[in-house]
Amino acid sequence: MEPTDDTRLLKTIAAAPQLRTPDETEALLDSMPLGELASMWCALQRVSRRDQIGSIWAIKVYFDHLPHRKPQAALNLVLDVLKTEADKPTVMQLNDKFLLALFYAHGKEMMARVEQEAAHNDRLRWLLGGVHVGPDDPLMSRIASLADREAWHADHLAQRTPREPLDCANMSVAELARAWVEQYSRSERDQDDNLFAIMDFERDLREDDPDRMIDLILEILKIESNPVLLSLLAAGPLEDVISVGTIDRIEREARADARFRDLLGGVWYYRAPDDLKARLDALIGESRW
Missing domain, CATH: 1.25.40 (Serine Threonine Protein Phosphatase 5, Tetratricopeptide repeat)
Structure with missing residues (x-):
């Protein structure tokens, strides 16, 4: 066809x-x-x-x-x-x-x-x-x-095998954001190992540098508004990076950025500790997706 x-x-x-x-x-x-x-x-x-x-x-x-x-x-x-x-x-x-x-x-x-x-x-x-x-x-x-x-x-x-393998560790946050959007936009037919490179790097950031993970999420929000991709961003990187150690930063960004606060509405956190759950409830209110 x-x-x-x-x-x-x-x-x-x-x-x-x-x-x-x-x-x-x-x-x-x-x-x-x-x-x-x-x-x-x-x-x-x-x-x-x-x-x-x-x-x-x-x-x-x-x-x-x-x-x-x-x-x-x-x-x-x-x-x-x-x-x-x-x-x-x-x-x-x-x-x-x-x-x-x-x-x-x-x-x-x-x-x-x-x-x-x-x-x-x-x-x-x-x-x-x-x-x-x-x-x-x-x-x-x-x-x-x-x-x-x-x-x-x-x-x-x-x-x-990608034609141009991603070197995530040496990319700027803006470059990573563009790469994230490109890789997650692809159909399954068009996905290659660059998607797994991005996913592995997300895990590394979440574990080793959660502030940079949040920086990446904010950068993606600057360039992307597609609801399908935003749902992936909320249910993946954002949901995974929220913790007792990052909630102060999450609260600051949510107060300063309405789109980030809206994105929190796509996060599931039912298994979070009670204190963390209460703080997220206060941020999200009735804005859950």
Whole structure:
């Protein structure tokens, strides 16, 4: 599918009023021809995180549930995408999105058909190279006998390796903020090891330099207003950095910056010590998301 086709399809999805509830979404998409459904799934893999709202989110959830609700239909979709989609990073998403769930929830039911299909489908054997179940799972040896692990791992390594690895330790706070927004905006299809570099650096800052972590959060707020990314910022870096040791700084910043105070509304702190919880309650008030 060409990018222009993706754009046209996704605009249609976003405007569709019948995709506002899960039941209506299932009723519409369950009746869609397989080829159209596969094209829709492929288009979704190219949607950035920041745009996964409304009907886009509704159909994303539909596909997440499909292997559990209708395993044979999910496998049909996998096979259709393997047959029709040329973009390898998109096709690789079939592994996490469908095959792992199918084997976990319906392994015995699926295995015989997968073996039958893999006998004459090189791309399916390649895709199976990325499937990992427990070493004691009786399916493991059957999957291993089919899988082209060498080819899969070569492609997976290429997909995960960034063209320009981030050197977070030597970046300014402003540079880190721009990198954070870029990495967290990417769809899962487009993520690489730079995202994990950012995540590891967040952990290091939280543990070793929480004030700089708060500096980074404030810098991100200066350049980003997308609600999806702000929810990730609140539920991740901000929630993780709040502690008895940082609450004084948190209070100062919340009094000085209304957007920072609003961001606190996306933090969950039910397990915090009572004193810390009381201070956060006083800051957030009725502004919880």
